[in-house]
Amino acid sequence: MSELKKIILDYVxxxxxxxxxxxxxxxxxxxxxxxxxxxxxxxxLKRFLETKFTIQIPDAKASPEAFDSVDNIILLLEEFNIR
Amino acid sequence: MAFNNDIRNIYQKELADIRAAGIFKEERIICSPQNAEIEVEFPAGASRKHVINMCANNYLGLSSHPDVVEAARKGLDSRGYGMSSVRFICGTQDIHKELEAQLSKFLGTEDTILFPSCMDANAGVFEAVLNEQDVMISDRLVHASIVDGMRLCKAKTDTFKHSDMGHLEEKLQLHADARVKLIITDGAFSMDGDLAKLDQIVTLAEKYNALVFVDDSHASGFIGKTGRGTHEHCGVLGKIDIITTTLGKALGGASGGCVSGRRELVEMCRQKARPYLFSNTIPPVVVSGAIAVLDIISKTTERRDKLERNTSFWRKGLTEAGLIIKEGETPIVPVMLFNAKLSQDFANELYGEGIYAVGFFFPVVAKGQARIRTQLSAAHEPHHLDKALAAFTKVGAKFGILHKTKQEIIDQYGL
Structure with a gap:
């Protein structure tokens, strides 16, 4: 988890x-x-996550709230079983 | 009455918050024609003061040029005051077509369409030429009107770090699958006075099959050897797909703007751009003045050459006086003060010395980047600039910031 967080934070x-x-x-x-x-x-940011983790994030889920912090992005990724 | 006290209080509180945040904008009343020297009433009700204007976009000094005023007067006499119609009903005169043709010739493009302002051109152009299959990739420091235009368009958006060509290339690769990729930039950036690297942008556009959009409002008429703009300066005349620019700055300074570029893209604007379709275009009097402006600057480069000399003198003078300026070559010369209050106090002291310049701070520029933006004009004579330089030096000394580093100024005044 902490490694995942760090990857996203570094990208941001x-x-x-x-x-x-x-x-x-x-x-x-x-x-x-x-x-x-x-x-x-x-x-x-959406494209980075999709490419990095080989997922497709539907536009409806790519809301400003879902992307508003690294912690929120982690919660979003959990929906795709990425932990 | 719907506008009751409760509703009034909502707006009074919002306005009070704007004042409390120190970002309340007040108009300064000019009681003379626009020029290097103007009469100003500030604050409202104060006695008029004769000052040297260092903050107009009057780069070529044509705002009150007698030949332009005379041409405007003739236009008023020969074509009347207003059109009372949008362009495609009965609002297009021969002189509108003449001005569009002259702009195409001057900018080196295939076709041009006039808009009531460049704000309107930028608000209308993206939606007219792009759809959801496309992507707009913009420099992060583009003008607010471009941001608004992008918001109105259904195409995807992305950005690249200011003038960072490596980052732009990454974005062009990222969006390789888009139908149309449009790179969006200002030609001259209005707050820092730097120029877009249009030669490199065009090279990337050709490599990745993208189009290029440039807002050249702070360049048309004086950047480049014959004043065509940033594309001339960078050696890419004829390679910019969409240029938007204004008639409200160097090109006479009245109002109006245009989209100029590839024939099909301009035609798309005539068919679909909402500010063109649903508002009157520029009135005949302004069109006539603008035609005279293009005549003047197409015949001789005298005015842009003088502006260039004034710019060199001013940049060198401020630097030698010990002030920190943003390096560059345009007549937009920001004097960096970093602290917001210092930028306001500095401008007020300058006004006391008979120099009119304005301090900019967050949110107009980034936090800690407060400045006084000075702008040169071909209307400035050496005695104007000598007096202005003396005033900047005097006020700089008063605040103890001459020959100080950025860090020393921040240590003294904070961010």
Whole structure:
């Protein structure tokens, strides 16, 4: 589980933070409501998860709430039996 | 009456919150034509003050140029005041078609369609040319009007880090399966004054079979050797599929915008773009003025050359005075102050010295990136810039930030 969390957190940091952005992101940081991931950029996070874990996340499940923190994403992945 | 006290209180509280957050915007009243020197009444009711304007988008100094004013007057006389119709009913005159043809020639494109503003052009273009099978991949610092236009479009969205070509390439690979991939960027970025790497973007677009969209509002008329824009500067004239730009900045400064580019894409806008279909276009008086502007800048590069000289002088002067500016080559020159309150205090002191410039801070720019954005004009004469430079130096010294590093300023004033 902690390894899974770290993979996702590392991706979020690499994908969404600029080099000089020193904001701390933790597993429960609000990503979308906190302004780290904007709604236009969510698609790359969805695609990353789908490619990494070989799953298809239906659009209905890819809501801003489901993607709003690493912890929430972990809950979403559990629905696909990824732990 | 539906607008009762309870409802009024909702809005009064929201407005109070905006004030409390320090982001309440107040208009400053200009009581003269737009120019390098203006008469300003600020705050409202205060006595008028004669100041040097360092914050207009009047890059070529054509907003009040006598030839433009005269052409506008003639347009008013010959084609009247308003059209009272949208374009496709009875709102298109010969001069609208003439201006569209002139813009195509100037920008080096196949066709052009006018919009009431570039905000409207950006609001309408994506929805008109893309659908849910397509993807829009935008730079993360594009203008707010592009963001709104993307929201109105059904195509998928993605973004790349500002001017990060490696990241853009990753995104083009990620969305290889889309019907149409549209790369979206500003030509000159309005807050930092930097230019998009259009040569590299076009190379990537060709490699991955993508289209390129550029909003050149802060470049048309003066960036590039003959002022065609960022695509001329980067050596990719004729390779940009969609250019949007404004007539509200360098090109006369009144109002209006356009979508210019591939013939079929422009035609799609004529058929489907809602701001074009459901509002009047630019009035004859503005069209006539804009035609005169294009005549002036197509005949000589004198004005953009002067702007370039003014920009070099200003960038060098501020740097030598010990202020921190964003490096670049455009006439958008941000003086970095980092702290929001300092940016406001600095602007107020400048106003006291007879220099009109505005401080920008979060949410207009990122937190800790507060600044005064200065903008040069071909209307500025050496004595204007000498006086403005002296004022920036005096105010900088007063706040003790000359020849200080970013960290030293942050240590002194906080973020």
């Amino acid at each position: 940091k690499k994908e969404y933070l600029e080099e000089d952005d020193d904001r701390e992101i933790t597993y429960d940081s609000p990503l979308i409501s906190g302004g780290i991931v904007d709604s236009f950029s969510m698609v790359s």
